[in-house]
Amino acid sequence: MAEDWEQRLREHGFRITPQRQLVLEAVETLRHGTPEEILTEVQHTASGVNLSTVYRTLEVLEAVGLVTHAHIGHGAPTYHAIDEHVHIHLVCDACGEVQSVPAAVADAFARDLQKTYGFHTDISHVSIHGRCSACVAKPDAVRETIEDA
Amino acid sequence: MAEDWEQRLREHGFRITPQRQLVLEAVETLRHGTPEEILTEVQHTASGVNLSTVYRTLEVLEAVGLVTHAHIGHGAPTYHAIDEHVHIHLVCDACGEVQSVPAAVADAFARDLQKTYGFHTDISHVSIHGRCSACVAKPDAVRETIEDA
DNA sequence: GTATATGCAAAGGGTTTGCACGGTT
DNA sequence: AACCGTGCAAACCCTTTGCATATAC
Numbered sequence: 001m002a003e004d005w006e007q008r009l010r011e012h013g014f015r016i017t018p019q020r021q022l023v024l025e026a027v028e029t030l031r032h033g034t035p036e037e038i039l040t041e042v043q044h045t046a047s048g049v050n051l052s053t054v055y056r057t058l059e060v061l062e063a064v065g066l067v068t069h070a071h072i073g074h075g076a077p078t079y080h081a082i083d084e085h086v087h088i089h090l091v092c093d094a095c096g097e098v099q100s101v102p103a104a105v106a107d108a109f110a111r112d113l114q115k116t117y118g119f120h121t122d123i124s125h126v127s128i129h130g131r132c133s134a135c136v137a138k139p140d141a142v143r144e145t146i147e148d149a
Numbered sequence: 150m151a152e153d154w155e156q157r158l159r160e161h162g163f164r165i166t167p168q169r170q171l172v173l174e175a176v177e178t179l180r181h182g183t184p185e186e187i188l189t190e191v192q193h194t195a196s197g198v199n200l201s202t203v204y205r206t207l208e209v210l211e212a213v214g215l216v217t218h219a220h221i222g223h224g225a226p227t228y229h230a231i232d233e234h235v236h237i238h239l240v241c242d243a244c245g246e247v248q249s250v251p252a253a254v255a256d257a258f259a260r261d262l263q264k265t266y267g268f269h270t271d272i273s274h275v276s277i278h279g280r281c282s283a284c285v286a287k288p289d290a291v292r293e294t295i296e297d298a
Numbered sequence: 299g300t301a302t303a304t305g306c307a308a309a310g311g312g313t314t315t316g317c318a319c320g321g322t323t
Numbered sequence: 324a325a326c327c328g329t330g331c332a333a334a335c336c337c338t339t340t341g342c343a344t345a346t347a348c
Binding site: 162163164166168169197198199201202205206209223 | 301302303304305306307313
């Protein structure tokens with residue numbers, strides 16, 4: 001279990017490389033990281049690593065089930081280690097804050113979609129947009145930018 | 150009501166232009182349209198219209214509440230006319246199919262998020278990812294591409 | 299007439315790809 | 324030794340922006 005991740009990669013015919021280890025560690029360290037942020041983190045240790053390697057590595061890590069990603073805003077996706085509690089992102093379109101909540105809150109909803117539409121929801125991938133409690137409380141913001149996600 | 154949209158634009162200090170009318174009509178015609186698709190539709194009538202105009206126009210139409218957009222896949226967002234029934238997109242990550250279902254299915258869920266986290270969900274903006282009934286039924290697809298949204 | 303909208307072209311994020319070199323198995 | 328993985332640079336998609344012109348008001 002010490003090197004469970006090596007296992008995972010090998011099982012699927014992938015090789016063990018320093019880059020893959022570093023990217024995985026970076027994803028675990030940053031709890032939410034975009035490819036760019038992950039690169040920066042990785043470069044603290046190995047400055048020579050390239051962005052395209054990060055992309056390719058994330059793809060591999062995702063394929064073997066070590067990380068997932070979710071789309072939070074308009075920009076780059078964010079990656080998470082899989083071992084963390086499965087969670088859902090509540091994205092505030094007003095202030096941009098992202099709150100992670102246990103996926104369990106959506107269980108009933110997911111069950112409904114399953115029953116009604118036969119649709120099998122990938123809960124951890126869902127990002128929910130809206131307004132966080134703080135922003136709902138605020139007076140009435142001017143028309144917030146059309147930004148969203 | 151005949152020209153409700155003109156009203157809407159004027160109220161907010163925007164001008165009425167052929168481009169804006171055409172883009173709005175295109176959004177209504179295509180029930181889900183990316184900026185590029187909307188451009189193509191618009192160009193059936195007015196070939197000179199430019200993509201950047203479509204982007205700027207969609208921004209305006211969204212600002213005045215005539216259209217919304219949702220992010221469905223990795224690529225471009227899709228725009229909808231506001232007058233349609235509020236709906237949620239169920240995106241199948243295996244086959245890419247997008248199914249629209251009444252937003253009501255999420256009411257209980259939204260209420261929950263509100264109660265538990267004070268989070269006010271913008272239901273119509275949510276895209277739910279997972280597997281459609283057809284794909285769930287399929288044997289066991291080879292590892293599907295890491296595509297998603 | 300004046301301010302806003304448009305078209306065009308260039309620039310800008312984010313991501314992917316081709317290729318030759320280097321490292322893992 | 325063979326093949327996979329990496330770095331680099333160029334290419335790509337989607338979107339935004341600067342500027343001069345055209346248009347709605």
